[in-house]
Amino acid sequence: MKRAAAIGMVLPCLLLVVISSHAQKKNFTFEQIFKNGESNVTQQLPLVKGWADDTHFLLVQKEADGKSITTMVDVKTGKSVPYPNVDMGQLQPPVVVSGAINITVSPDKKWAAYTRKDNNLYVLQIDINKETQLTTDGSSTILNGYASWVYYEEILGRATRYKAFWWSADSKRICFMRFDESQVPVFPIYVADGQHGYLENTRYPKAGDKNPEVKIGIVSINPGETVWADFNAKDDQYFGTPVWSPDGQLWVQWMNRKQNNLKFYNIDLTNGSKKEVYDENQPTWIDLDESERITFLSAGKGCIVKSDRDGWENLYHYDNNGQLKNAITAGNFWGTSIIKIDEKAGVVYFRARKENSARFDLYKAGLNGKGLTRLSFGDFSHDIVSVSPNGNYFITAYSNLNTPPAMALVDAKKGQIVREVANSKGANFGDFNLPKNDLKYVPSADGLFSLPVVITYPINFDPTKKYPVLISIYGGPNAGTVYDRWRPAVSPTQWWAQEGMIQVSFDNRSSGHFGKKGLNYIFRQLGKYEIEDYMACGRWLKKQPWVDSNKLCITGGSFGGYMTCMALTYGADVFPYGIANSSVTDWQFYDTHYTERFMNTPQDNPEGYKSTSVLTYADKYKGLLRIVHGTSDDNVHMQNSIVLINKLEDLKKHFEFMAYPGERHGFMGAKGVHSRYEAYKFYYQNLLEKPMPAIFWAPEAQRGF
Template structure:
């Protein structure tokens, strides 16, 4: 009888898998909008009378809900039609600038009196009440930027969320710190657009591995104007500056500094009045050191918190303001992920970590006094945490590979107050759903690493099935977690008979910085060998078709796929590579040299990690795709590999996406997914390609 019931379960249809038609397999969890205060969370609920979504303020202890009246929004600024507009608390907008040049990154001062911005690569501010404009710099050009990032800083150091902004208000609104960039010596990389009759070139100052970097200096200027006070660094040194942090009293600007080799990180305290610097912290590693995303200061200058992986695992350290170590708060062969809240009154820090298992995240608290650590989450689940201000309560969205997402509210002792939601839909039990399994594989040198395997739902004894391995593979960017990952598209491929696999290599984060250190000066070598070891184990299984072992990925995952079909050609038979690096000499300086050093310092490392070095081994079927205007991983990468394969008279598939950057959007995204499906049907399933995929 159970067998008959299993056979009666239904499959998802094409429309459900790829066109968004409802299945009711899953249902939405409550929509939370954070916390109103330490005791009330915000939940969006549908009003029965109007049908509109309404924000509700819910008492964490009792569950009592009332309509939430949001506090009056503070003032804000935005760029509209290339000018700055100020929106006051009354909701009225005022135009602050009116000129032909575009203002960028308008940012209100903490006291709301001023707005700072850049225009034509110079730094300005404007007093809102009087509309008086102050210009701080006068040397902005097409290669000199004030408060506006050079490309490599935007991409690799300050980060894309900054939108190129490289200036920071002091907490007292009396000073602005900013970075000054000189890109004169940075080589120009041309990106061609085919648009229009003649096309055009987009030129970017892009330092590739070993190239000159931008010259950078850090300055502080008074809000009323005047001379910039430059921090006491030599602008001509080959160095990097990380994200700066003002102390709460605005008396110090803390700067992160590294030499170009990126194996030494220092934090300096800068006196904004004189530019004098004082070393607060220094960390050396034989491989590389990563920037600190944040340096949380304790109140009343009681110290600061650092998260460092200098022992081989990421842990928390409490320091005095002079930099001396007060206490190491966590230790062991496990990884702290994030500090999510600090309760200074009770001397408690709340943080997430991969402590119970490297494939799961839990919430913990640690005493700043005793160092005692308490796990606050429960079960063999992966937890995504939303904590209340001060840490009195938290909400977890928890799941594992076999358990759909659920949501619960807990107190700061880990006691469940109530369950808030279950994503299992009304028809969950009516479908014959795939069941991913978490397992491990062993590398040739004895490391044990995780992977997930999803077998076909209609698996037949004795039949062999193609394997599709989806990876990324970059440092500290694992994809194997014990968490719910259902998607209708994956369900479709399981129904069609594809074994779907995810694999993490030694540098993925599962083994902390200890695992990442292996790849130093040979980025890609250990990673592809780990994937080869996993694939060899997969090939040996009775359900695997060893003639159809396919890898797919984008960016670093595209590089791994190209390596799989060349370096690993005796193991992998098929590959779909998207916007891939093919030779590390072609990628940017800061990212590449962190792991590889410069080409002059490490010529052998660059040689043995280039896809082109193994093109003569290529066999099987490789499909490559790239956007013609990719400004991150230049199309140059795939063109050089195409040229090499053609010179060797090797067959391959190649797709260009005109005008696309690093990834696909809009109609091209649909086309790319359709071509992926075509590849799977043609080369892995040996089935006719369904015409339904071609419909828009």
Template structure:
């Protein structure tokens, strides 16, 4: 009887496993029900004592937010610093920032997005000692920032710069000429925000008595307008300054405001610049010395200036040049002696350098045929630098330590995948965020000296258990050799893959300069979509071609002046080689991409019309003449200088080659890649009498999201794939030639 019972239970267990493993991913799971969402640590901040950290927590029951303090050693919650449940003025807050001495916290509320990085919001200062709340302003402002002494907050409002005395509530207006679409003070214009990736264009000095800021004169920048259809009888227009390639940029100037005298002086450096950018400003440890980076319009010359505000003098301390372009980073750190740490690609790979305060090179700290991908900080006590790199393979990320003199390098993370560190203020600990293609995010406490695991903080085991119920496939990493290069690749096959059958191939890529899509990290929403497609019988592949990142400057910059030439050649060549595999149906190969990837997929279908049967292009650039100055000219110079580079690789000029099926998608309120791109390509296709499908999403920006939008979009794309690639999987043929030796992995 007992044996019969055990046998029954075993059969029931096996049956439940087989049922569980056949559950299929749906678009509703991905885009509506958030079935595969992951746990995170939000707004992590290391407290100044080095022994505690804070995070932002959301209480779903009370619908309130709180800043909670935890102990590094025990990982136990020490206290709740502040909760919106106890604040009458704030139902909840969405972000927080400490003053330097951590006696006050700036709480962000009612935030509303402007563009990709910029937002407006109402802000309150919470006094930790008195537990009182103070409003920064009665209206929505931008980028409020504590002074180092915590007595003031500077912010932007309606294109002017202000600061508030928190002790007296007195507000001082610093600039007065701000005007929409003409003058901006202390906040970046659209193109700086998008391409130099910052919004706050002002900075306090360490003495809390001076503010340096950049002024943007947009008067001569051409305007772009977008209709906003909304729900009313008449549409409105959004009009903003957008400098397209070859057109006028905002005129920038650097200024220093002295709070003690109330005067503002324009900074003049000892070099005549014609058309230039100021992509970074940062005060040194000396309260009178400001660092400012100046860059020519071609972005192949970068000058680092030290400006002495007291003496009104400037000194050029570092000048870099490159045949192609120089990437601007935030990796500038001043040490106590005002020597500085800097990252550069000047030896062909991105590495860390140490210079003295005059700009004389002390030493190159890191070396090798690999890239430093992040700089975490410098421990003055141990003279140790902490950083992230791809030394352990370009698809992986590890955390390292190294002495300032370049010796005693240690790999601190042990597990292969993507590791990212957040160090304690005293560099005794770091919280490591780890994920891989097989492991969702794990948060662990580690020793900064050895990297050894101390304790687990948070994992996503529940998600892993949930995914075990679904029919999923492994993401297989390898390389494919085309056009003389070994290109990183991943492949997802159907879970019931049979090498004796032939499958349609669907390729994804982005391909933009310095980008990476083939990386050993946890799933994005698109990865679940690829799993869904694999369930239907597709093989999905992604290849990072020439021009992508983390394999050295030469590999990345080979596309200079020819965006879309070599990248398209690599995708076409990869598709041809993959089509030779016995289990891939070469007559059914499709490709898709978004933004730069949409530019690529369009070109691949047109130029590779004998290879690709279909393509989907979402929010594509269709001519680089339509895109902004900073991004486009970095890689292409201007259209006036390089007309053939712009036109020979524009999909608009290759519509006559279209043979396959094409789906074009765009949002009408895309402030980044304007819907103009889709309209001009559409007109060219019409005049070439080429049939195609398209979808315009009203009032949606470059991300095309909100409500059911993503669900609708991915349903449309999935249906298009099924209609054009999704015939029944071929049954095996009698003779199959093995042809996998050409692909490594």
């Protein structure tokens, strides 16, 4: 009895301590969130530069003066010593050629290749500064080594900066793509500069249009003769990034217009003849993009091919002739990427999502398909990983939604953490109120999928109160946004948590969480299942006792803008508010390669295009949608928003519209600040129902957040 009485006296005291401790924490200021004011809540983790040898790794971290210092750390003792930075003076100075585009130095450092505005390919012999022109037929519609827009955007990738040429390992040849755009329709973009303005014309193939004709050339830099690979440029086809093997083979990725048949061809460098070494077919589509698909092993030992042909992203070992030796992995892997190949040990190290589709882990497997092992630990997403040369150790930077990133050295053989290398918690981490995050799962309407949802609760969340909800989405195929990883503490998310707003992101069945099985649902009906899944999540939210069901606002850009428009029309009974940025509104207005991958052509699938168009459901619109677009968007043309505006006006619907003159697909500088400012004002007015704080109106604030 006495002990119970003592406990009875202690518990209130403990509760008082907890409440007192919580009350002492503070919120972030406007300057800290929007103007990079100092808070010391988190700090940047060092960068893992690699390994000096089997037992020493290299770290790069910034000093107080902003300079970077590299240290070499002993895995056994943890002691670090300065590691000499490379003397930049000993390196070959950058090659500078007036008017050159995409200057790329050869592997032997003796040559530089580039294109010019005449759309021809050139090389420079660096030591004697001698330029040689390798092609001569470049024009406004013939592009040699410089990508046509649809290849840059959808196949080769934006990181290439339109570069479409590749050096061989021996520096003797260059493979390049030649584009003939003469039959690709021109899309005019009006630019309102000057008294009369002008038209910016882009060769942009919309769904069902003629694509550029492409030839694959292999040019010898000396004497400069070109061999053309044996493909008919008139065929309806696509080419992926060519790959040079260590022993000098050139493999070209080819795909049909429907994008359901992928082939690799080994090209004879002397006469251009081709030999098929890989053939993959799928009933829906196959992605042809800039991600790693072929990884060659050392000369003569074949390659590793990544494919989702079994419904998941698995690795396969092929010989040099394209014959399958064995599957390396067989499981529900997604987001698979090779980290390291130890050919001597016959082991592949790779990162993928499997144990939890919202987290990345490190695995190893034998090239022979045996010995699959998860190497990473805990309920964390391991987002940066570096494996030692002998595979005995690895460094991982890991986190989850409620644990800030830390970096650890791990004994790969024992599966044990050797020591923590760094932690992102700053000196003041415990001094501030941070919102709680939850990863939950909501059943889809058809009961086939458990859809992942991340919820960020307001500071001092009270489950007996009702809160407005801000939903940020994207929704595009294999482009999920829900991950169990730390989100920056000092960000606008923190501001809205302090202001009493619930913030949510959710993913649909095509997001990658459910592999190709989930993705295949959207074939020929891009947008239908995605919005149905979002509506299921929205309905679930509205049933929660702490949600104000009349104050759900959904927002996104590009595909997320399309989803937002669909939410306010097709899903009008669920979503009352939305801000749609740079939105597709009808798939007939977007480019061939992206759109037809999922939808086929409008000629082949007219009903699919109609059933996924926002315009089809405009009459259901009843909430408040803000439509936002840049007038010079050369990716998702403003045409998309204009046709929706036209439709809503004809239906006598009220909406808001914000145009950004001269802006592309995403707003920078002052226009970007204005766009965010106007979105914040929308949230205050319609969700929080109170005036925007005066600090936002200050001129210095408008310049900075």
